[in-house]
Amino acid sequence: MASSEDKKVEIFFLPWIVARGHMIPMIDTARLFASYGVKVTILTTHDNLQLFQDGVDRDRSLGRDIDFLTFDLPEGCENLLSIFTINLNEELFIEKLREPIEQILRDRRPDCLVSDMFYPWTAESGARLGIPRIVFHVTGLFPLCCEEATRRHAPQHKVDSAKATFALPGLPNPNHNIEFTRLKTQSWLTTEPKGAKVFEAIVDAELKSHGVIINSYYDLEAPYAEYFKNDMGRKLWLVGPVYLFNKNYEEKAQRGEKNSIGGVTILNWLDSKEPKSVLYVSFGSQVRMAPEQFFVLAEALEASGHSFIWVARYMPESGVHKEEGSGRRVLPEGFEERMTKSGKGLIVRSWAPQLLILEHRAVGGFMTHCGWNSTVEGICACLPMITWPLAAEQFFIESLVVDVLKTGIRVGNEEWMSLHWEPKVTVTREKVETAVKRLMGGGGEVEEMRRRARELSEKAKKAVEPGGSSDADVVGLINELKSRRK
Structure with a gap:
C-alpha cells in the first residue's frame, strides 16, 4: 500500500465565479499544475464549468488527473452574478458561499486550497480544517506593491487636491519616478469606507494564508518580487505567464467564452x-x-x-x-x-x-x-x-x-x-x-x-521551460506540499 508521501498531491482551485478575468488565469494555472502530476479539482458552478470543459477534457485525454466539482449558488444569488461592485463581494461571497465550500473541503481534505483573493474567509476555513490556503492574485507584483505602499504610508491623504501628484514611499527602484494622484487611485483607498473594509479583510486573510501564487515571472518584476517577499513578508510562487500553457489553435481560440x-x-x-x-x-x-x-x-x-x-x-x-x-x-x-x-x-x-x-x-x-x-x-x-x-x-x-x-x-x-x-x-x-x-x-x-x-x-518563454524560474516555483510548491505530509 502506498504511503501518504507517495500519493499524488491534491490541490483544489476556487476561482472567483463572477469575472472571466479572474477565472481564466486560475483555470490555466490549475491545468498547469495537473500537467506536473498533481491531482487537480476545480470548484465552480455548473454554468461556469461549460466555459472550460473542452480544455479540461483535452487534458484528461492526455492522462492528466483534473476534474471539476460543482456547487450550487445559494438562493437569490443567481441574478446578482451579472452585477459587480466592491460592496457586493462582502455580501455575496464572504458569507453565502462559505458553507457549501467548507463542506466540500471537510469531505475531501485536499493538500491545499488555492483561492481567489475575493474569498478571504477561506483563510480561516483552511486554518480550522488544517488545509493550507494559498491566495491566487490575478494581478502582478508591481500593482500589489503599489497598493501596499498606499495602504501603509497613505500619501494620497497628504496632498492638497485630487489632482496633486504624490510619490509612493518605500518602493524599490525610485528612479522610475512613479507618481499618482487621488483621481487615479481606487476609491476604497481614498473615499469608500465599505470598500476599504473589504480590502482590509483581503489583506488580513493574505497575511494568515500559507502564501501567494501570482501569474507573473521573475524577470518581469524582479525588484518587486524581492520587496513582496522581504518587505511585505509574503511567501511567493511566480508560476506565469500561465496563458503560455495554451499552445494549439483550439486552446487559444476557445479560451473563455464563445467568440461572437x-x-x-x-x-x-x-x-x-x-x-x-x-x-x-x-x-x-x-x-x-x-x-x-x-x-x-x-x-x-x-x-x-x-x-x-x-x-x-x-x-x-x-x-x-x-x-x-x-x-x-x-x-x-x-x-x-x-x-x-x-x-x-x-x-x-x-x-x-x-x-x-x-x-x-x-x-x-x-x-x-x-x-x-x-x-x-x-x-x-x-x-x-x-x-x-x-x-x-x-x-x-x-x-x-x-x-x-x-x-x-x-x-x-x-x-x-x-x-x-x-x-x-x-x-x-x-x-x-x-x-x-x-x-x-x-x-x-x-x-x-x-x-x-x-x-x-x-x-x-524561458521562465516556463524546464529549469526556468516559473517551472522551479511550480515544482517547489508541489514538493513543499509533499513534505507537509510528514
Whole structure:
C-alpha cells in the first residue's frame, strides 16, 4: 500500500465565479499544475464549468488527473452574478458561499486550497480544517506593491487636491519616478469606507494564508518580487505567464467564452493586412465604457487612418444606447458601413480570440485597459501598447508598462472609475487620435518599445521551460506540499 508521501498531491482551485478575468488565469494555472502530476479539482458552478470543459477534457485525454466539482449558488444569488461592485463581494461571497465550500473541503481534505483573493474567509476555513490556503492574485507584483505602499504610508491623504501628484514611499527602484494622484487611485483607498473594509479583510486573510501564487515571472518584476517577499513578508510562487500553457489553435481560440465572430473570419481579415499595420483595441471582459466615450473613441480610430480590430463589448447591436426612452448614438452615423467598405476596421461586439489576434503578424499595437492578463499577453506578443486604464488597479499597471518597463504610451486618462460606466468623456478625441498615430506611425521610439517587449517575451518563454524560474516555483510548491505530509 502506498504511503501518504507517495500519493499524488491534491490541490483544489476556487476561482472567483463572477469575472472571466479572474477565472481564466486560475483555470490555466490549475491545468498547469495537473500537467506536473498533481491531482487537480476545480470548484465552480455548473454554468461556469461549460466555459472550460473542452480544455479540461483535452487534458484528461492526455492522462492528466483534473476534474471539476460543482456547487450550487445559494438562493437569490443567481441574478446578482451579472452585477459587480466592491460592496457586493462582502455580501455575496464572504458569507453565502462559505458553507457549501467548507463542506466540500471537510469531505475531501485536499493538500491545499488555492483561492481567489475575493474569498478571504477561506483563510480561516483552511486554518480550522488544517488545509493550507494559498491566495491566487490575478494581478502582478508591481500593482500589489503599489497598493501596499498606499495602504501603509497613505500619501494620497497628504496632498492638497485630487489632482496633486504624490510619490509612493518605500518602493524599490525610485528612479522610475512613479507618481499618482487621488483621481487615479481606487476609491476604497481614498473615499469608500465599505470598500476599504473589504480590502482590509483581503489583506488580513493574505497575511494568515500559507502564501501567494501570482501569474507573473521573475524577470518581469524582479525588484518587486524581492520587496513582496522581504518587505511585505509574503511567501511567493511566480508560476506565469500561465496563458503560455495554451499552445494549439483550439486552446487559444476557445479560451473563455464563445467568440461572437469566428476565429477563422478574424484571422482571414488580418491575413489581408500588412505586417504591424493593425491596432488591436480591447478593454477586457468587465469594463463598460460610457456611450459618449465609445462615440469619441470611434471618431478617433476613424480619423487616425490606421486599421484596427475593436472589441466593443456591451455595445448595442443597433449602435444606439437607449436610456429613459431616448436614444444616444454609440457610434457615429455610418461608421460601421464605412469601416466595412474600406476594410479599415473590424468590430467584435462580444468575445474575441485575443491570443490568436495578438500573435498575428499584422497586429502592430495594442490599446488596452491595463488589465493584468491583457498586459502580460501584450508584452509576450512583443507589442507596444497604448494604455487606457479605467478601474481597479489598472492605473498602477499603466505605470509599470510606461514608467518601469517602457513598452507603452499613455492615452491620457486621468480619472479612476468604477467598473460600471459613468456618462462622461474623460479622454478627448484629440488625445486618442494622437496616441494612435504616435504608436502606429512607428519610428525609433516605438521600435525601442517593441525591442524591450521582445526581450521580456523571450524571458517569459524561458521562465516556463524546464529549469526556468516559473517551472522551479511550480515544482517547489508541489514538493513543499509533499513534505507537509510528514
